[in-house]
C-alpha cells in the first residue's frame with residue numbers, strides 16, 4: 001500500500017501550457033469584442049495590460065484572487081466608452097467574460113495526463129488546487145477528482161496555506177499522507193512542503209532548482225509519474 005492517500009494537483013502549466021492558452025483566449029476575445037461593438041479598440045501593449053491590472057488590484061486587493069472580477073474590470077476599462085447605458089455595458093461585459101472563459105478552457109493537455117489521472121483516480125483520492133480560474137468540470141475531467149479548490153474558494157493564492165488547509169478539511173487526510181504536485185517552485189512546492197505535505201515538482205523544461213539546497217523529487221513527463229509515486233511511497 002502506498003502511504004499516500006490523497007494527491008492534489010495544480011492545473012496551469014502542470015496539465016497544459018498556460019501561456020499559449022491565454023494568448024489565444026485573449027486574441028479571440030479581442031476580436032469578439034471588436035466584432036460585437038463594431039469598432040477598433042485600443043488594447044495597448046502587454047505592459048499596459050499588466051499596468052491596468054496592477055492598478056485595479058491596488059484599488060481592490062481582493063482582485064488578487066478574484067480573477068473573474070479582475071477580468072471583467074479589465075474588459076470595462078477598454079470598452080466602457082462605447083456604451084452610454086450602464087445596463088448595456090454590463091450585459092456586454094458578462095457576454096465578453098463568458099466568451100473569454102470558454103476560450104480559456106480550450107487547453108491542450110500534456111501527453112499522458114488524462115490516462116495517468118484515470119489510473120490514479122481508482123487508487124487515490126484526487127484533488128485540484130489552483131490559483132487560476134480553470135474549472136475541471138468545464139474540461140470534462142471533473143469526475144476524476146474528489147474536489148477542486150480555487151483561489152476564490154479560499155480568498156487567497158498559493159503558496160498561502162488556504163488551498164492546502166481546505167484540502168485537508170475536505171479529504172480528512174493528514175498532510176503527511178498527502179502528495180501535492182505542481183510546476184511552481186514557490187506556489188506549489190514550497191507552499192506545500194512548508195506544511196509537511198509531500199511534494200513533487202513537474203519540471204517540464206528541466207530547470208535547475210534555485211530556491212534552496214533541497215531540490216524536490218521531480219519529473220518532466222507524465223508517463224513517469226505513477227512509477228515515481230510507487231517507487232517513492234510504495235505501491
Ligand SMILES: [Mg+2]
Nearest residue numbers: 010012013183
Ligand atoms: Mg501552475
